[in-house]
Amino acid sequence: MSRATNFPKLSRSLSICFLLLITINAQAQRAKSSHQQGLKDAYKKYFPIGVAVALRNLHGDEAQLIKTQFNSITAENAMKMAAIQPKEGVFYWKDADSIISFAVKNGIKVRGHNLCWHEQTPDWIFKGADGKAVTKTVLLQRLKTHITRVVNRYKGKIYAWDVVNEAIDDNPNHFLRDSKWYQICGEDFIAKAFEYAHAADPVAKLYYNDYNTERPEKREQIYRLLKSLKDKGVPVDGVGFQAHWSLQEPDESALRSAIERYSSLGLKIQITELDLSIYPWEISKRMKRPDESDVFTAELENRQVAKYAMVFKVFREYKNVITNVTFWNISDRYSWLNEFPVMGRKNYPLLFDRNLQPKKAYWEVINFKNQ
Numbered sequence: 001m002s003r004a005t006n007f008p009k010l011s012r013s014l015s016i017c018f019l020l021l022i023t024i025n026a027q028a029q030r031a032k033s034s035h036q037q038g039l040k041d042a043y044k045k046y047f048p049i050g051v052a053v054a055l056r057n058l059h060g061d062e063a064q065l066i067k068t069q070f071n072s073i074t075a076e077n078a079m080k081m082a083a084i085q086p087k088e089g090v091f092y093w094k095d096a097d098s099i100i101s102f103a104v105k106n107g108i109k110v111r112g113h114n115l116c117w118h119e120q121t122p123d124w125i126f127k128g129a130d131g132k133a134v135t136k137t138v139l140l141q142r143l144k145t146h147i148t149r150v151v152n153r154y155k156g157k158i159y160a161w162d163v164v165n166e167a168i169d170d171n172p173n174h175f176l177r178d179s180k181w182y183q184i185c186g187e188d189f190i191a192k193a194f195e196y197a198h199a200a201d202p203v204a205k206l207y208y209n210d211y212n213t214e215r216p217e218k219r220e221q222i223y224r225l226l227k228s229l230k231d232k233g234v235p236v237d238g239v240g241f242q243a244h245w246s247l248q249e250p251d252e253s254a255l256r257s258a259i260e261r262y263s264s265l266g267l268k269i270q271i272t273e274l275d276l277s278i279y280p281w282e283i284s285k286r287m288k289r290p291d292e293s294d295v296f297t298a299e300l301e302n303r304q305v306a307k308y309a310m311v312f313k314v315f316r317e318y319k320n321v322i323t324n325v326t327f328w329n330i331s332d333r334y335s336w337l338n339e340f341p342v343m344g345r346k347n348y349p350l351l352f353d354r355n356l357q358p359k360k361a362y363w364e365v366i367n368f369k370n371q
């Protein structure tokens with residue numbers, strides 16, 4: 001064949017190669033820029049995207065990732081009662097202050113977690129000098145002092161607080177959890193905690209925060225509690241879905257029903273502690289069994305991708321009531337689920353892997369068509 005006859009073919013091949021290169025380059029640029037911009041930018045028109053942090057995350061590669069991807073943070077442990085007031089009148093502010101400074105310096109919002117819980121609460125608060133349980137009056141006074149000091153200190157810097165955490169019992173035959181708060185105060189401690197927080201900062205948004213908020217039986221118990229608070233005029237702004245979810249639950253209809261049910265009370269919703277475990281829900285601690293695999297297979301990853309895509313689709317749809325979505329930990333490098341409830345078993349619940357690289361689920365969450 002002559003050169004003249006070959007020329008159109010060559011030119012066509014070159015054009016195809018050229019077009020291919022442009023497409024690949026454009027895709028790479030898009031991927032790169034959306035990564036540099038991060039989750040917070042992709043969700044700018046929807047809600048802030050947060051992450052739970054510890055002090056150790058605030059420098060090095062994790063700090064960089066936080067700044068790129070998130071525009072809200074929550075202290076994973078540093079603001080809990082036992083951390084802040086380990087002894088009566090002895091306040092330890094250092095860690096919580098550092099988290100606030102990091103946020104202020106980087107223009108990141110802060111959710112406060114939490115003011116009243118049955119865990120990570122110091123024993124002294126329930127006991128008198130004689131070692132016996134204090135009266136309801138004393139306990140409520142101590143709760144008031146604690147909430148007033150903490151909320152006041154971060155007034156104007158914390159825009160939303162988890163005021164009461166996990167007060168509903170897991171047993172559907174009981175209403176409130178049989179915690180020391182309940183044993184000493186009855187259900188009044190819940191309303192009081194909200195009132196104390198509101199008095200200390202009337203601007204901060206106040207949340208009731210719990211897990212399994214979309215399981216129908218627990219949903220109805222939480223609904224009952226929130227409705228009674230609203231009916232009594234207690235200053236509660238919303239409900240926190242902890243969202244410690246798994247590949248098994250919630251399904252789309254349970255998630256939608258829960259959002260609709262709580263928001264029918266005029267409440268906002270924040271997704272406060274999101275992660276998607278690759279294992280079914282368990283609560284009792286145990287050791288990993290030798291025959292138990294903890295490999296993140298392609299099949300598990302694909303199921304996780306689909307689950308993340310579904311929940312974020314629903315979140316976007318309900319952007320008028322969902323006012324924050326926060327992940328519980330930054331990446332699979334460290335997740336509380338690596339030790340809980342099965343000691344020694346790895347989990348892979350987040351959007352970034354151990355090297356802080358975005359997982360497939362990240363791209364599914366970030367690359368959506370506007371809705």
Ligand code: G3I
Nearest residue numbers: 052076077080113114119120165211242244273328336340
């Ligand atoms: O501070 C001590 C330290 O002094 C000690 O050396 C070390 C040894 O184990 O323990 C440290 O305390 C640990 C604490 O985290 C701070 O790191 C506790 O053992 C550990 O149990 C505690 O776990 C936290 C857990 O709440 C407590 O129940 C997790 O990090 C935290 O992710 C988790 O978060 C909760 C939310 O607050 C509420 N919703 C559920 C969520 C997951 O459980």
